Amino acid sequence: MTSDSVPAAVPAPPRAARRSLLRSHHGDVFDDPYDWLRAKEDPAVIAHLEAENAYTDARVAHLGPLRETLFEEIKARVQESDLSVPTRRGDWWYYGRTVEGQQYGLQCRAAVASPDDWTPPVLDAAVPVPGEQILLDGNVEAEGHEFFAMGAFDVSDDATRLLWSTDFEGDERYTVHVRDLVTGETLPDEIPGTSGAFFTPDSAAILYTTVDESWRPDTLWLHRIGTPVTDDVQLFHEPDERFWLGAGITRSRKYLVIGVGSSITSEEHLVDLDDLTAVPRVVWPRREGVEYSVEHAVVDGRDELLILHNDEALDFELVSVPAADPQGGRRVILPHTPGRRLLDVDAFRDVTVVAYRFEGLERIALMDPTTGDLDELSFDEPLFSAGFGGNPEWAAPFLRLGYGSFVTPSTVYDLELATGALHLRKRQPVLGGYDPADYGQRRDWAIAEDGTRIPISLVWKRSFGEPGSEPRPVHLYGYGSYEHSIDPGFSMMRLSALDRGVVFAVAHVRGGGEMGRQWYEDGKLGHKANSFTDFVACARHLVAEGVTAPDRLVAEGGSAGGLLMGAVANLAPELFSGILASVPFVDALTTILDPSLPLTVIEWDEWGDPLHDADVYAYMKSYTPYENVRDGVAYPPILAVTSLNDTRVLYVEPAKWVARLRDAGSADVMLKCEMVAGHGGVSGRYNSWRERAFELAWILDRLGAAGG
Structure with missing residues (x-):
């Protein structure tokens, strides 16, 4: 059974103060009393987030032993000291490896035995690799920092230099560093505020991109190693706020390709590598709605x-x-x-x-x-x-x-x-005697409101019986945006749920790309609601087919999938025994109305432009989770997870959503905010395992499978 009773020692949930803030667009006035939580530097905001964390910790304290069990299960399955399969580049085999007890991986290389040797060496993590060079140790980089993420990583074509970039905040603004691999010296060429970086083929310079105030990569630069960053040459700038910029070198090492693109339009430029400062020549001029790659x-x-x-x-x-x-x-x-x-x-x-x-x-x-x-x-x-x-x-x-x-x-x-x-x-490797034959997978099809067949992927442990033989606990995942597909993939951490009788399912709703471009088109802009009703149709299909029951069904989604979670909570709260929303985009209308926020203008191609279009405003307001929370509705227990330094979905969105849910009378809603992390959550593999164990313990508890 789930743990619905709250121990007496648990404090009352935090109640955010209501401070009226009127927003007026297209003749509609909306009072947003919790928008003050946006002030990240306000001590009152930090205090509120810390109170939310304390409340969540107290509410789930009884799951502590299960969390520790799950963490140990995950850890026991992983071969902690391991190596990737080496990849040959030039005269070197490049690979990554992990060491038991260390949070971060090492990037390494070893010399190729002969020019004709294309069979990668079989490496043993327990045996030192002959001639191994450790290019970068993430554990050393992370020392003294609560958060560490690596962005760019590149070795020059002549194999004598390394560049890498680091982020210690989680805001995805990286500082580039350069090392001489012959002497081991770190060079003074340090470039802050980058989004991407790589060497030129002559190994003498670095190409890198920077972002504007909205975190949009918009400018490509050339830095000649050994010269001041202030002397760097701007090669390309994209002024249109709807377009991102990216760059790369063709595998043939003949051209630099500079690409700019929005969600629906792209334009590519070529530069001969013999003359990087030449004016880039456009491949096909941009035309609205035409995407291409070269x-x-x-x-x-x-x-x-x-x-x-x-x-x-x-x-x-x-x-x-x-x-x-x-x-x-x-x-x-x-x-x-x-x-x-x-x-x-x-x-x-x-x-x-x-x-x-x-x-x-x-x-x-x-x-x-x-x-x-x-x-x-x-x-x-x-x-x-x-x-x-x-x-x-x-x-x-x-x-x-x-x-x-x-x-x-x-x-x-x-x-x-x-x-x-x-x-x-x-x-x-999966330690502990894993046998794929012990598990099954299949595809079911739900029927949406408009008659469209929606695929659902299922995976389960065979010893518990075929899904549908009797109602089982089901963990239903969904995303459904940006033409991103949730493809079949193995998860070491998922085994802990499968081995307790849980069926894991993916609802491949419209807005993703699983069934082709039309599948995406039918779940964006003015068709966005299809994503939500598709997910509900999948949940109802699983109940109708006897795979599960509402008291044994938990939904999960993150980022734009978190918007999906908020929407289905409003549409069909009775279908779920719990909803986990990670870095959820639940205050979408407020965000998309503000072009000063990171990524907003770029997002207009995906969601529409409610700032200038009254119809888009009305449509978005009809589904945005925060604005559609209903008073007096029996919402299922909800756990929202976010990060203070997330620049993609700001922490304020789930913070406001949770406050509004409580205001509407929802008793069982929690917010967990990582105070030093970004959109991807905490850094370090052990930290990430513990984070997932926290979430899995809550999911299993809601599914009634915590004691399995």
Whole structure:
């Protein structure tokens, strides 16, 4: 049973003071009495957040033993001293490793035995790696700091220099550092306030991006190593507040590609690496609603650009254009095929690979860039994730790919191009005798209000029976925004719930990208409510099919998925025994109305512009969780988790939401605010395990599975 009684020692929940603040737009006046919590530097705000933390700690104190048990279970499954599969770049094998008892990983390398050696060495974490060089020790970097995150990490092409960037606040503004790998000396080239950074191919300079006051990457700079940062050269600036800027160097090492894009429009620029200060030349001029990406390829000896685009091609088309004249004639390689969402193309000297989504799963294939013929890689499981990655070399005879499913731990293969053979390099170890055959996975389909079939992925432990044989505790997860797909993936931490009889489920609601671009279009802007009603339909399907019951169903979502959680709490509170909302975007209308806040203008393409459009304002106000909390409604217990230094979803959103829920009479609502963390939560693997153990203990308690 769940722990609904509150011990007498638990204090009363904090009550935020009401301070009237009238907001007026399009003739609508809204009184927002809790917006004063936005003043992050106000001691009264900090005191309120600390009171919320104290209250939450007291409310869940009885779960302390379970939290410790869960933490120890997670820890016992993990091979704490471990190494990644080495990736070859130049004359070195690069890999990461972890050491038992240390919070952060180490980035390392070892010399390649011979130029023809493309089989990665099999490393043993218990045995010192011959000739190993530790490039960066995250534990050393983190010393003296409560929070540590690494941003950029790059080694120069000549293998003599390292750059990395650090964030000690959680606000995602990074400081770049440079080290001479020959002498071990850290150079004075320190660049603050960056978002991304990498070396130029000549190893003599750094390209980096900076952000504007709204945390939008908007400017690309060139820093020549050994010169003052004040002498850095601005290479590109994007003034349009709707567009982000990013940059990278083609795998062929021929071009610098500068990309700018909003949620619906993109524009790419090329710079020959022989002259980085030359004026970038645009590939295709931006057109509202047209997205595209560029990859350099050599086809039959010709320099070509492979361009994925959605110009009159909803699920994207792949074309080739001459690199010297990209606005010239297009040669179609992969025509638009409705339902086959083209995602990515990677060109190498001897092969081209394509990633696409079809029937709810991501697929990968080798492609003939002349004919467009595809040779899709097949896998045995009905639900899986697969993708190419970690392939920096232009002319490698092997391609690295990753694979996994809800029951198969993360797996690394090398595809041998000469034979087509897949070589297993490593499968994530799970200590304690884990057997994938003990667990099952399947896909169900719910019917939405408008008749649309909504996929639901399920994973469970077979010894408890097939889902539907009797009502079971179900942990239902959802996201549904930005065309982001929640693909099948293994979780070490999830096993603690599965082994207690919990069924884990993912509601693949509209607004995500699981079923193609139209799936995304049908869950954004004026169709956003579909995401919420889809999730409710999935929950009702699981109840109707006997998989679970409302008193054994907990929902979880984070960030934009936290908006989903707040909306379904208002729509169908009776369906859930608990709702976990992580860094939840629950005060969306207030945020999207304020263009001075980080990311707001960029977000107008996703949600609409309520500042200038009365219809958008009215629509957003109809679903924003904070503004639609209903007085006197029996909301399920809610746990909201946030971070003080989050720059993506400000802590004030869940703080206001929790205050409003209490004001409406909801007795069981808690806020947990990390006082030194960002959007991704706490840093350090042991800290993150403890954080997840905290959340899992609460979920299991709400599911009635805490004693299992």
